Amino acid sequence: EAGVTQFPSHSVIEKGQTVTLRCDPISGHDNLYWYRRVMGKEIKFLLHFVKESKQDESGMPNNRFLAERTGGTYSTLKVQPAELEDSGVYFCASSQQGDDKDTQYFGPGTRLTVL
Amino acid sequence: GEDVEQSLFLSVREGDSSVINCTYTDSSSTYLYWYKQEPGAGLQLLTYIFSNMDMKQDQRLTVLLNKKDKHLSLRIADTQTGDSAIYFCAETRRDSSYKLIFGSGTRLLVRP
Secondary structure, three states, rough: OOOOEEEEEEEEOOOOEEEEEEEEOOOOOOEEEEEEOOOOOOOEEEEEEEOOEEOOOOOOOOOOOOEEEEHHHHHEEEEEOOHHHHHHEEEEEEOOOOOOOOOOOHHHHHHEEEE | OOOOOEEEEEEOOOOOEEEEEEEEEEEEEEEEEEEEEOOOOOOEEEEEOOOOOOOEEOOOOEEEEOOOOEEEEEEEEHHHHHHHEEEEEEEEEOOOOOOOEEOOOEEEEOOO
């Protein structure tokens, strides 16, 4: 069974540009999460989808970030316009609905560098 | 300040035991987790413990939870060079759905 995949693995853009990150969760997983790790600090929660609905977007830093999950399968996270402080590693995770401990399976991450 | 804290770095000799520590602040934690990140890879769930447990053992891994002190530890017995990685502790809370709250990670270096 394929794990969580993310694309691209690396992205280098200039300040002011737009970048779109993609996450494909494990097939059948209704829960999808985005997290990011900035500058070697802790990994911080961004948002949580249940199927196509945003369950919790309390971690989204500002309105330059837009996450979508049309059809409840893959998700995209767009940053527009990108700022220097957006540099970091963006992780996606998925889990099965009804799993009491909600075991989250993580993708390899997308390393974003904003110059 | 951080809700979950870890020391940044630990170096051990191959074959020794490693103990990675974590402290958390919120008493409403439900599950506590240890994740491992190897270079270029995603986060791999190593083990977890429910908040009403004190200890959990899984092969070379032993997790200890001290709820009174809000202290979590991961002991790796007979540490191998393949254990070199960043280890993150994380928690979920009763009032915060299922989002994981992570520490900043402890980099474990295993010397031959």
